[in-house]
Amino acid sequence: MTDTTAVGQTTGRNPAAPGAARTVASAVPAALVARLAQGVTATGEPELVHTTAPLTGERLATLPQSTPADVEVAYQLARRAQKAWAALPVRRRAGVLLRFHDLLLKRQDEVLDLIQAETGKARLHAFEEVLGAALAARHYGRKAPSYLRDRRRGGAMPVLTHAIEARRPKGVIGQISPWNYPLELSVGDALPAFVAGNAVVNKPDTQTALTALWARELLIEAGLPADLWQIVIGDGPVIGPAVVEHADYVSFTGSTRTGREVAQRAAARLVGASLELGGKNALLVLADADLDKAAEGAVRACFSSAGQLCISIERLYVHRSVAEEFLRRFAERTSALRLGGGLAYGADMGSLVSDRQLETVTRHVEEAVKAGATVLAGGQARPDLGPLFFEPTILDGVTPGMAVCGEETFGPVVSVYRFDTEDEAVEAANSTTYGLNSSVWTKDARRGRAIAARLHTGTVNVNEAYAAAYGSVAAPMGGMGDSGLGRRHGSDGILRYTEAQTIATQRMLPIAPSLGLDDEKFAALFTTSLKALKVLRFK
Incomplete structure (x- = not known):
């Protein structure tokens, strides 16, 4: 692989994208922060917490912190609002989602600025969040009446027993959402809960709370009762348990470690939970793949949102017969990616979100290289662009003893492996406790679907990175194994927020002598x- 390695090294460090005139400070003024902060449930004189902009390191927002007592207040307000909301016809509730859809698309520039300012991601990747939330709003706005309608079921005695399955709201949903997709994974998950007749108490990550608060403001403008969506802010270990303690159902997206704790707390109270957790996702390039399309797809799969995406690819398996040529094309495209921190379209990749993420990425790459791995592209932090930039990185020669081989990096780093047979590739792809997403590239769609059926992941994309499966919002999305429980999207994504109730009416004769x-x-x-x-x- 001498030639491929040379391409990655001689192309040089990734070029920077053209900058934008607008700064983070001008896009997120203090007046906007103060207005959005009013949506936080925090009583008395709360302690304040400061956030910083990943792109520049400058202070971004000062927000009030909620206490466990504030969480209890939030649930009280939400429960009162939920009763009247649940009494409305489902089509009235669905109308709020459809109006939100239109407002979101109309005012997307506002939230794109917030997403970029809070996460550091490129604007195109921020737009994926707008797209995902709009798709969910439209789908549930149109389909909720069908998903939630009463359904006739077979009775105990034909003709004599009339049985109906009805769907009732859980009540108040406790939602804990992460920093990496602050719009899609807050409002996107809350929309089906609302249209099913529930209220929501949401704890977003503090770093990205402004985005969730903006979405709440827009939903209220669309007709959602203000008390129906309560937002609390604070450290996870401090107020997270309180969010779970009072919930009628828990929706959590985050790490596998924390997800286990959430599941245990919910189980102790005999309430349900859906958990989307970590992943160590694999992409398979079969011998007959279109190598240009596969290389372009791998770039999207590995480096969207700087790899800080639960369904992004961190393991790349290539058939040995095409490995050298594929990696040459992949490395060329990766080295040519433009890094940038402007609040405008143009950059191919933004920055990481925190010092913690940068430390993990740096450690995984440096340890792998020290142990014998080869860098085909990237491999370095870029403090010249901003405090948290790291080049999109391809590692070859990764072995099982290296942390990057089995641990979730959650950054712009992918490890390359070769295979000789498809059975070998499937076995390797499935050799992890995770099971969230995977990707298969081949010119034969039927063959791709056959391979997909053998992969132990909740979603599989054939000739796409992740967007095809995730964007198919009528179909369920979630993980197997250590990647979680339950599903978002489709019927699963809304019925999880309901209780099934059977109403059976017996006529003429009893079921007794x-x-x-x-x-x-x-x-x-x-x-x-x-x-x-x-x-x-x-x-």
Whole structure:
């Protein structure tokens, strides 16, 4: 692989994208922060917390912190609002989502600025959040009446038993959302909860709370009662347990370690939970793949949002017969990516979000190189662009003992491996406890789907990185194994926020001895009836 390595090294450090005239400070003025901060449930004279802009390191916002007592107040307000909201016809509730859809698309520049300022991601990747939230709003705005309608079910006695399955709201949903996709993973998950008749108490990550607060403000403008969505801010270990303690159902997106704790707390109270957790996602390049398309797809798969995406790719398996040529094209494209921190379209990748993320990425790369891995592209931090920039990085020669091989990096780093047979590739891709997303590249779509069926992940994209499956909002999305429980999107994504209730009405005859039948004759009659119903193929 001498030639490929040379490409990554001689192309040089990734070029910077053209800068934008607008600064983070001008895009997120103090007046806006003060207005949005009023949406935080925090009583008395709360302690204040400061956030910084990843792109520049400058102070971004000062926000009030909630206490566990504030969380309890938030639930009280939400419960009062939920009763009246649940009494509204579902089409009235759905109308709020459809109005939110239109407002979001109309005013997207406002939230794109906030997302970039709080996360450091490139504007195109911020737009993915707008796209995801709009897709969810439209889908549930249109489909919620169908998902939630009463459904006739087979009764205990044909004709005589009338059974209906109804859906009732859980009540108040406790939602803990992460920093990496602050719009999509806050409002996107809350929308189906709202249209199902619930209220939500949301704890966003403090670093990206402005985005969630902006979404709440826009939903209120669209017609959502203000008390229905409560937002609390604070350290996870301090107020996170309180969010779970009072919830009728918990929606959590974050690390596997914290997800286990959330699940244990919810289980102790006998309330349900859905958890989208970590991933060590794999991309497979088969021998017959279109190498240009696969290389372009791998760039998107590995480096969107600087790799800080639960469904991004961190392991890349390439058939040995095409490995050298594929990696040459992949490394060329990776080295040519433009890094930038402007609040405008143009950059291919932004920065990491925090010192913690930068430390993990740096450690994984440096340890791998020290242990014998080869850098095909990237490999360095870029403090000349901003405090948290790191080049998109391809590592070859990674072995099982290296941290980057098995641990989730959650940054712009991908490890390359070669395979000889498809069975070998499938086994390697499945050799992790995670199971969130995967990607298969081949010119034969049927072959790709056959490989996909063998991969132990909640979503598989054939000839796409992640957007095809995630954007198919009528289909479920979630993880297997250590990647979580439950699903967002589709019917699963809304029914998780409901309780199933069966209402059965018995007519004419009871399900008990009657009409002069004694117990023995009743049992004999029902035995004969059950046999007959099986012959008649009743379900």
